[in-house]
Amino acid sequence: MxxxxxxxxxxxxxxxxxxxxxxxxxxxxxxxxxxxxxxxxxxxxxxxxxxxxxxxxxxxRFGLSTGRYRLLADLEDNEGEELPSQLAEHLGVTRATVTGLIDILERDGLVSRRATSEDGRQRTVILTEEGAKKLREMAPEHFARLEAMVGLLNIDERSVFLDLLDRVTQGISALTGELGSKPKGNISNE
Amino acid sequence: MxxxxxxxxxxxxxxxxxxxxxxxxxxxxxxxxxxxxxxxxxxxxxxxxxxxxxxxxxxxRFGLSTGRYRLLADLEDNEGEELPSQLAEHLGVTRATVTGLIDILERDGLVSRRATSEDGRQRTVILTEEGAKKLREMAPEHFARLEAMVGLLNIDERSVFLDLLDRVTQGISALTGELGSKPKGNISNE
DNA sequence: GAGATATAATTAGGTGCCTAACTATATAAG
DNA sequence: CTTATATAGTTAGGCACCTAATTATATCTC
Structure with a gap:
């Protein structure tokens, strides 16, 4: 068999x-x-x-993980240059996780680290040419697949789904927050 | 600060x-x-x-992980007695993962393992009294929180959301399957 | 019955993400 | 200037889940 x-x-x-x-x-x-x-x-x-x-x-398929792709995409969205702490905030993960993601991306030549001039503690992360090329090459298939994923919904249904999903997402805090408290959506930083 | x-x-x-x-x-x-x-x-x-x-x-909060709770709940749903392979199928994880889940649940006294009579390779997993008690104690808060999570949707919206979510879930196979293939929902076992 | 093959569960090792502790630099208060 | 405190990034170690290989039992074929 x-x-x-x-x-x-x-x-x-x-x-x-x-x-x-x-x-x-x-x-x-x-x-x-x-x-x-x-x-x-x-x-x-x-x-x-x-x-x-x-x-x-x-x-x-592209030699990436979800987290590493998201990091690359966020870099691309910010002129190819960001601090690890900015990346952590944008991706919604800890700085420790970002360090790990960068380690592998740097090993693979998709990003590089460079010390900043102003603050000796900071190290800028830069999208390399190879990293940009990787994003360019995978874009057509990547977005086509994402689009296909919601292909069973028509335009109107997508709007409705977005609305409902958004409200349920706010409700997720009911799992983590105090019992009986109202969901409050974003817990913005500060 | x-x-x-x-x-x-x-x-x-x-x-x-x-x-x-x-x-x-x-x-x-x-x-x-x-x-x-x-x-x-x-x-x-x-x-x-x-x-x-x-x-x-x-x-x-209850000393469990998502996977270990799901295993306990599935046991409860099957008269408190299942084979690891059945659990793996019901939970949608590998048998290796089930082994790990059982290891910890057994260590904590919530389930126990016992050899089956018919087949020497099998080891039945049994929900202990302590495991049943754990489920009983956490049920009110657990279900109340789950209910609260979708509390921002009314009854009708929940139905619509279920329908749309179901179709998007079918579409997920567009990420893993061949490019251009139609989503086919379940890939049943057999 | 012996040998090949299938199956149940486990073990070994890997990935992704986490928290907590640490190092190094910066800044504020006396 | 020195000491305390905050911040940026990293390291160390953990958990959940995975795949691949292993062990032990069962089954099928000759």
């Missing part, structure tokens, strides 16, 4: 949560909770995990 | 992708791509990452 001859799509399982599952869980403990709300939350979690995994596969 | 006195919400950054960003990227390479489609894809990625992170914080 051959099955890992071409690719290994052995465990590409979806494991989609169903409404009856949600109902059963809630009923088990006699909770006064809307089963559909739980279903939405569960599905979004499953979708997020699936997308994260797919994203890594996508970028690995 | 105190800021890490209570909690450390220093890097709780959203880094929300904007439409102008998407436009700029597409224009840079003269691609024939709908900027809004890219925006939807980018936002969903950001939301997925944020939710994944929030989920880990949420479950760490």
């Amino acid at each position: 051959f099955m890992n001859n071409n690719n290994k799509k052995i465990n590409d399982i979806e494991a989609i949560p169903s409404l009856v599952q949600s109902k059963r869980q809630i009923d088990r403990y006699n909770l006064d909770i809307d089963a559909q709300a739980i279903l939405v939350a569960s599905r979004l979690m499953a979708a997020g995990a699936k997308l994260g995994h797919a994203s890594e596969i996508h970028f690995s | 105190f800021m890490n006195n209570n909690n450390k919400k220093i890097n709780d950054i959203e880094a929300i992708p904007s439409l102008v960003q998407s436009k700029r990227q597409i224009d840079r390479y003269n691609l024939d791509i709908d900027a809004q489609a890219i925006l939807v894809a980018s936002r969903l990625m950001a939301a997925g990452a944020k939710l994944g992170h929030a989920s880990e914080i949420h479950f760490s």
Whole structure:
């Protein structure tokens, strides 16, 4: 029984949560909770995990990870030159993570580090010509695939989806914040 | 300038992708791509990452990770007794990952392993009384938080969101599959 | 029954991201 | 000027999940 001859799509399982599952869980403990709300939350979690995994596969085709691509793209969006701390803020990750991303990108020749003149603690990150070339070469396929991903939605549906997703995203703070507190969207820095 | 006195919400950054960003990227390479489609894809990625992170914080309150909670919940849904391979399939992760999850859950006394009678290779995983108690105790807060997460959507909007999310989720295969192929949703096992 | 092959679970090692601790530089207060 | 404190970046170590290789048992074929 051959099955890992071409690719290994052995465990590409979806494991989609169903409404009856949600109902059963809630009923088990006699909770006064809307089963559909739980279903939405569960599905979004499953979708997020699936997308994260797919994203890594996508970028690995170009020798990148999701984080390293995002760093390169952000550099490109800022004239090819940024401080690690700026990158961390733009990407929404810690400076430690940025250090790791830069290490590998520098090893691969896609960015380089250079000391700044003003502040001896800072080290500017620069997009190399090779890095810019990498972005240029992958752009057509990258964006085509992203576009295809939402291809099952028409224009109007995309707007609606954006709106709803935005509100659910604000609600995510309900997982991390205090119980009973209202979601407050952005927790801006300062 | 105190800021890490209570909690450390220093890097709780959203880094929300904007439409102008998407436009700029597409224009840079003269691609024939709908900027809004890219925006939807980018936002969903950001939301997925944020939710994944929030989920880990949420479950760490109960001494669990997202994966370990899902394993316990799946056990509960199957009379408290499953094979590792069944768990892997239900959770959509590899058997190697399941082994790791069980290791820690067993160490913490929430599940136990037992050899099966029929097949000497199999080892049944059993939800212990302590594991069941853990689920029972965390259920109210867990489900309340999940419900709160989608609290900004009314009933109708939840239905619409589920529908749209489902279609986008099917589209995720556009990232991993062949270029130009139609999304086909589930890749069932067999 | 012996040898090849399949399967269940585990182990070994890798990636991506995290937090906490550290180093080096800068700045403010006495 | 010296000492305390803040900040930029890095290092060290951890967790979740992965793939590939390994071990042990089962099954199929001769």
